[in-house]
Amino acid sequence: MRETILAILEKNSKIDVADLAAMLGESEAAVANEIAEMEKEHIICGYHTLINWDKTGEEKVSALIEVKVTPQRGNGFDMIAERIYNYSEVHAVYLMSGGFDLTVMIEGKTLKEVAFFVANKLATLDSVISTSTHFVLKKYKDHGTILNVTQNDERMLVTP
């Protein structure tokens, strides 16, 4: 049941527990309980909203930064990752395989703000060897959702 609940919630966190229970053929109480358990276990870490900020008046700049770091004896990458992810400007930090070590996703109000954050905060950390900043110009698809399309049901209304 857990995996199915998660798969549904991942796409629609606003779904009613009653509907969810009906879809699973389970009781509402059982489903609510399972969700509460998963929240407690931090399997469910939060409920967010996917927003296409481009359509609002709000100016936002996001960037993906490739960071090369020196891992520390005993801690690997965890310590340096922690130093980075604690900044509120940082939206995501992933440890990567391949040509660099960490992907850091940053959001700021202006290009300048993001660039300064990288220059002043990120690049100056002791373990950081190099950074390479890529600004996002347009988001086509995010979290499995194609932005900027409205789905129209073009099927004929009644067919055998």
Place this chain on the structure above:
Amino acid sequence: MRNPLSDKVVGIQPSGIRKFFDIVSEMKDAISLGVGEPDFDTPWSIREEGIYSLEKGRTYYTSNAGLSELRTEICNYLNRRYGLNYNPDGETLVTVGGSEAIDLAFRAMLNPGDEVIIPQPSYVSYLPCAVLADATPVMINLKEENEFRLTPEELLAAITPKTKILVFPFPNNPTGAIMPKEELEKIAQICIDKDIFVVSDEIYSELTYGGERHCSIASIPGMTDRTIVINGFSKSHAMTGWRLGYACGPAPIIKQMLKIHQFAIMCAPTNSQYAAVEALRHCDENIEHMRDEYDQRRRFMLTRLRGMGLKCFEPFGAFYIFPNIAEFGMTSDEFAMRFLKEYKVAVVPGTAFGECGEGFLRMSYASSLSNLKTAMERLEEFINTLR
């Protein structure tokens, strides 16, 4: 001027669904649970293969029976999913949707006066196709208390010395009924004993729920030689508009079906055939994904319908649910019409699929959860005013 028309064709009733379609089309904001096709788009990799085939200039006829590589993939697929063994050459024919295959099978096998047994409620084209093939349709009225499965007793009662074909429409449109293997075996035994052929319409074969996988009647020992299996890509791969289906069966029958197909159709659309090769090679996972979603909606519908006190058997196939509305003292037609006009939700009266569909409605859950939810809220309001 002489009458330009064929009496036989004029005598065929137009589909009961047509009338509904015309009315629904007039209504701007109606929610439709009347759609008999998936609400998913064709998986992208399949669409892309269709685009590539056009880019490469594959815009010519294929062989009459269909692309050799597609026929090979069809046979691989039928073997992988249902344990059926067919030869891509001679026993497999690619058609323009499953519906063409139904027509071909009837025309290739029936002589005037032969009887075709059609269990109802079922898809709208068996009866007219049987009539067009100069055969006599014999209806079996399937019963709600049997969960709309075909019982050996019902079949035996319908068989006469003239019976040649049994149409076997499972998983069923409109009821959502399936036939479990044990019951198939009994039906198969009767067909063997009485020397009857089976046209098995398995277009919904990928859409079965509750852990029970579809079992093809052709896989029952002794049945391969007397069964035409009809299937296609419309429901399994959400490819209705591509118009692609197929028939597999004994070589002598397929040979005659191919003859009609060759003269009437030439070949199925080339573009669709290339796309379908991709569908069969790499898209089993897409099928599972769509089935899981339908299954969630199926349970949602069943819970809601039963929750509002409607009598409704649990369907384990296709994407339809078939609640009983006889308690309201209206015909299916009246109920559906009032529900449409007063609550703006389109459902199809059970009678569109045979007279024995009276007292039932077909609701398709190939629609978004939010649509289903709104439709169920309105249905509850409606029946509360009736009680």
